Amino acid sequence: MSARLDTPLGLPAAGPLPAQRGAWLSAVQLPLAATVSLFTAMAVFGSLAYDGFFSAQVFLNLLIDNAFLCIVATGMTFVILAGGIDLSVGAVLALSTMVSAVLVEQRGWSPALVIPLVLAMGAGFGAVMGWLIQRFRLQPFIVTLAGMFLARGLCYLLSIDSISITHDVYAGVAQWRLPLWGDEAALSAGALIALAVLLVAWGAARWTEFGRTVYAIGGSEASAVLMGLPVARTVVRVYLLSGLCSALAGVVFTFYMQSGYGLHAMGLELDAIAAVVIGGTLLSGGVGHVAGTLFGVLILGIIQTLIMFDGSLSSWWTRIVIGALLLVFCLLQRVCEAAGRKGQGR
Amino acid sequence: MTTLRRWLDHPLCWPALTLLLLLALNAAFNPALLKLQWRDGHLYGGLVDILNRAAPLVLVALGMTLVIATRGIDISVGAVVAISAAIAALMIGGQLVVEDGVPRHVSRFPMPLALAAALGVALLCGLWNGLLVARIGMQPIIATLILMVAGRGVAQLLTNGQIVTVYYAPYFFIGNGFLLGLPFALFIAAAVWLALHLLLSRTALGLFVQAIGINPAAARVAGVRAGLITVCVYAFCGLMAGLAGLLVSSNVKSADGNNAGLLMELDAILAVALGGTLLSGGRFTLAGSVLGALIIQTLTSTIYSIGVPPEVNLVVKAAVVFVVMLLQSADFRRWLRTAVMRPPLQEVAR
Numbered sequence: 001m002s003a004r005l006d007t008p009l010g011l012p013a014a015g016p017l018p019a020q021r022g023a024w025l026s027a028v029q030l031p032l033a034a035t036v037s038l039f040t041a042m043a044v045f046g047s048l049a050y051d052g053f054f055s056a057q058v059f060l061n062l063l064i065d066n067a068f069l070c071i072v073a074t075g076m077t078f079v080i081l082a083g084g085i086d087l088s089v090g091a092v093l094a095l096s097t098m099v100s101a102v103l104v105e106q107r108g109w110s111p112a113l114v115i116p117l118v119l120a121m122g123a124g125f126g127a128v129m130g131w132l133i134q135r136f137r138l139q140p141f142i143v144t145l146a147g148m149f150l151a152r153g154l155c156y157l158l159s160i161d162s163i164s165i166t167h168d169v170y171a172g173v174a175q176w177r178l179p180l181w182g183d184e185a186a187l188s189a190g191a192l193i194a195l196a197v198l199l200v201a202w203g204a205a206r207w208t209e210f211g212r213t214v215y216a217i218g219g220s221e222a223s224a225v226l227m228g229l230p231v232a233r234t235v236v237r238v239y240l241l242s243g244l245c246s247a248l249a250g251v252v253f254t255f256y257m258q259s260g261y262g263l264h265a266m267g268l269e270l271d272a273i274a275a276v277v278i279g280g281t282l283l284s285g286g287v288g289h290v291a292g293t294l295f296g297v298l299i300l301g302i303i304q305t306l307i308m309f310d311g312s313l314s315s316w317w318t319r320i321v322i323g324a325l326l327l328v329f330c331l332l333q334r335v336c337e338a339a340g341r342k343g344q345g346r
Numbered sequence: 347m348t349t350l351r352r353w354l355d356h357p358l359c360w361p362a363l364t365l366l367l368l369l370a371l372n373a374a375f376n377p378a379l380l381k382l383q384w385r386d387g388h389l390y391g392g393l394v395d396i397l398n399r400a401a402p403l404v405l406v407a408l409g410m411t412l413v414i415a416t417r418g419i420d421i422s423v424g425a426v427v428a429i430s431a432a433i434a435a436l437m438i439g440g441q442l443v444v445e446d447g448v449p450r451h452v453s454r455f456p457m458p459l460a461l462a463a464a465l466g467v468a469l470l471c472g473l474w475n476g477l478l479v480a481r482i483g484m485q486p487i488i489a490t491l492i493l494m495v496a497g498r499g500v501a502q503l504l505t506n507g508q509i510v511t512v513y514y515a516p517y518f519f520i521g522n523g524f525l526l527g528l529p530f531a532l533f534i535a536a537a538v539w540l541a542l543h544l545l546l547s548r549t550a551l552g553l554f555v556q557a558i559g560i561n562p563a564a565a566r567v568a569g570v571r572a573g574l575i576t577v578c579v580y581a582f583c584g585l586m587a588g589l590a591g592l593l594v595s596s597n598v599k600s601a602d603g604n605n606a607g608l609l610m611e612l613d614a615i616l617a618v619a620l621g622g623t624l625l626s627g628g629r630f631t632l633a634g635s636v637l638g639a640l641i642i643q644t645l646t647s648t649i650y651s652i653g654v655p656p657e658v659n660l661v662v663k664a665a666v667v668f669v670v671m672l673l674q675s676a677d678f679r680r681w682l683r684t685a686v687m688r689p690p691l692q693e694v695a696r
Contacts, residue, residue: 085487132668136675139625141419141487145612146667153660160657270495283488316502323496330484330492 030336031280031329035295038325042302050309056185062301067190068093068249068256070297072268073275074194074201075245077293080276081205082238083218083285084140088129089246090268091151092122094261096250098155101163101260104170111169119247125151126243130236144239148269155262162261165254173255190252197245202290214238218285274322275300278329282337299325357622360673361637364620368644369393375652388524392647400643401531402427402590402597405538406610407617407635409472409583412542414618416558416579417627418479418486423587423614425497426471427607430591432504434464435601438514453514465588471497472584476577494611498603505603512599521597531593535636538586543632555579559627616663617642620670 047054063070072089079086096118103109103117129147133140177186205211213234216224224231253264273283279296281288303321307313353359372392373380379392406423413420437460438453453460471493478489512518523530546552557565558572566572587607595601619625620641621634645666649659672678 132672136672136678136681138671138675142615142619142625142667142671145615146664146671149612149660149667150664153657153662153664156655156657157661270491273491274495277488283485314503314507316499316507319499320496320503323492323499326488326492326495330488331482334482334484 031332032289032292032295034329034332035278035280035292035299039295039299039302042299042306046302046306046309050306053305053309056181058305060180060185060187060191062298062305063191063194064188066297066301067188067194068253068265069268069271069275069300070194070294071197071245071249071252073272073279073293073297074197074290075242076269076272077201077276077279077281077288077290078205078214078238079140079242080273080281080283081218081285081288082214082235083221084133084235084238085144085273085283086126086129086239086242087141087144087269088125088147088151089242089249089272090265091148091155092125092243092246093250093253093268094155094264094266095125095151096122096247097254097257097260097264098158098163098262099260100251100254101165102158104167105163105165105260111167115251118251119244122247122250123240123244126246127236127240129243130239133239134232134235152262158262159260160262162259162263164259166258170254170258174258188255190255193248193252197248198290198294205290210234210237215286218282218287220286271300271322274326277333278325280329280333282333283330357631358634358637361621361634361641365637365641365644368641368648372644372648372651375648379647379651384527387527389527392651394529396640396643396647397532398529399647400640401529401535402593403610403613403617403639403643404535404636405586405590405593406583406614407621407639408538408542408632409586410611410614411618411621411623411630411632411635412555412579413486413583414559414615414623414625415555415627415630416576417562418576418580419615420472420475420490420580420583421487421611421615422471422475422490422493422497423583423590424607424610425494425501426468426584426587427591427594427610428501428601428603429471429497429504430464430468430588431595431601431606432501432510432603433467434460434517434592435510435512435595436504437463438512438517439510441513451513451515453517457514457516461592464592465585468588468591469581469585472581472587473577475584476580479580480573480576501603501606503603505601507603509600509602512595512601517596518599519596521593521595531597534589534593538589539632539636546632551575556628556630559630613642614639616667619667619674624674625671 043059052058072093076086076089099118099121100111100114103114104111125147129143132138133143173189176189178188178192179186205214213224213229213231216227216229217231217234221231249265254260257264275296276288276293277283277296278299279289279292279294281292300322303325304315304318307315307317307321369380376392382389382391382393384390406427410420410423437455438457441452443450443452455463475486475490475493478484478492479486482489519530520534521531525533546555554565554570554575557568557570558575562572587610590610591601591607594606615625617638618630618635620638621631621636622638623630623634642663645662646659649662650656
């Protein structure tokens with residue numbers, strides 16, 4: 001399949017099948033460049049304004065504290081690239097923490113069994129939603145909304161209270177740190193998992209048939225079907241991937257919080273969508289970058305860090321700033337789109 | 347037979363049947379529900395209660411219906427409910443002052459001013475959404491996502507993350523008062539529905555909204571002022587969310603920036619879908635959305651009254667959404683027909 005794509009059309013093996021190189025550059029690279037510059041600007045501002053901000057650990061903490069968001073947002077990137085949306089991610093994350101907690105703490109199962117089970121459950125949850133969306137032409141928004149209700153409801157059915165996880169494995173992983181630069185700075189297991197997920201996703205988006213098909217579907221589903229791409233299979237897989245990522249994020253979350261709770265990660269879906277959009281991925285699908293998502297997550301993280309370091313601003317400002325940033329990036333994308341269309345009409 | 351078919355084909359038939367079924371179920375488990383009492387010049391009872399509690403959702407669902415009819419979606423209504431409630435509660439504040447032995451309620455600002463301010467801000471929120479969608483050309487979900495994220499932050503900022511209590515008795519009339527023996531909130535919802543119904547059915551406006559939903563480009567070419575109508579529709583949706591915020595805050599005599607209107611956008615979308623409005627835009631029914639909102643409130647009340655733990659609420663809602671959206675899907679109905687191996691006796695024209 002990939003050979004059929006590459007050689008006859010004469011497109012480079014890498015890259016998401018840009019219809020027009022120039023248009024793609026302006027539509028993708030500019031928001032990505034804006035995201036990276038914004039992050040840099042915020043980091044420089046923080047370092048100048050606050051004592052102790054400029055240290056390796058502060059920046060590594062961005063990754064450690066947002067590892068689960070990073071994993072969820074990576075899965076969400078594929079969904080959005082394919083022109084869909086997944087509102088169930090936060091609820092699936094919460095359900096994973098809940099199932100882990102119940103099985104490990106109350107049933108005494110081994111984490112070696114529970115973790116794969118939870119991952120399979122998340123993947124299955126996503127796959128069913130993807131199948132419904134694909135097979136019956138349902139709107140992703142409504143299907144995943146129902147999925148969100150269902151997953152949160154299942155959480156509360158298991159227990160309405162928070163269940164703390166005291167198992168040695170979870171405690172051990174939670175405390176484990178990969179030292180970098182001696183005792184100066186360290187990364188947690190969750191952060192390493194997040195980086196690995198990002199790396200795999202980046203490769204998958206660029207170099208696999210799956211990745212190219214996702215971009216093609218987001219560009220135009222009808223065209224992708226006419227090109228003979230495996231659209232049905234890919235759509236189901238995209239949601240499966242998002243469900244899997246949410247479950248994995250749930251596992252990372254249990255390492256981080258060491259508890260299962262139905263209210264965990266309330267509103268995470270919005271943060272994930274915001275991270276993806278700020279990362280330069282177009283919500284209408286087909287244009288975007290996994291690397292941008294990383295910077296989207298880092299920007300959300302650094303906003304929180306800045307507000308924390310400032311101390312005088314209430315945490316509500318985080319939401320307002322995120323909303324303002326969303327607005328700026330959406331406007332930027334509209335400008336890029338308009339420029340891209342003009343370029344194509346040439 | 348044909349009369350029955352005509353009834354069954356009526357778009358409001360299924361929502362109405364669902365509601366009746368729910369009420370019957372409710373009455374079977376909890377006969378006290380259907381009992382109506384006339385006490386102190388008011389009508390009391392489970393049904394009145396359901397209607398009263400459903401009023402804010404009915405309002406929001408009516409606004410959402412129009413937005414969805416133009417192929418849009420407004421996920422910021424919950425945040426707007428919180429903002430409007432916060433503004434009203436903060437501006438009224440109020441306290442009980444005893445002057446010469448006569449207790450008197452005092453508000454910080456005159457109540458009409460506070461109400462106007464809350465509704466005005468809600469209208470501006472809707473206007474902002476509409477401008478982003480119609481003028482900038484953003485996707486409705488992302489345009490309203492911005493306000494959904496930031497709006498909740500604004501509401502929390504206004505209330506400082508606390509619950510603002512209102513101590514001003516006249517304000518409570520909106521959400522708790524009775525008029526002609528019926529809850530006042532009911533009259534507000536009914537008046538809005540009636541006005542909207544007349545506006546959309548007696549003028550060409552309803553047709554325009556439908557045309558925009560079916561094909562925005564064609565509607566524009568045909569001379570429909572699509573941009574203006576879209577902005578107005580979002581502004582109206584914001585205004586309805588603001589009104590719902592007033593009802594909610596008046597009912598609970600406080601405003602909670604963190605939780606007021608939380609997940610209300612989802613309930614409103616669900617109500618619209620349950621009522622039979624196509625989520626892909628075009629065809630819409632206001633009465634259906636009212637029925638949808640009543641179904642959701644009845645469902646919630648049923649779950650509480652028959653002693654099922656409230657946690658099940660979400661699972662039941664999820665099941666209802668899945669069933670409704672599958673039944674709305676032509677592909678699913680076709681799949682179902684072939685799956686049960688029934689020869690296509692009648693091709694239902696839907």
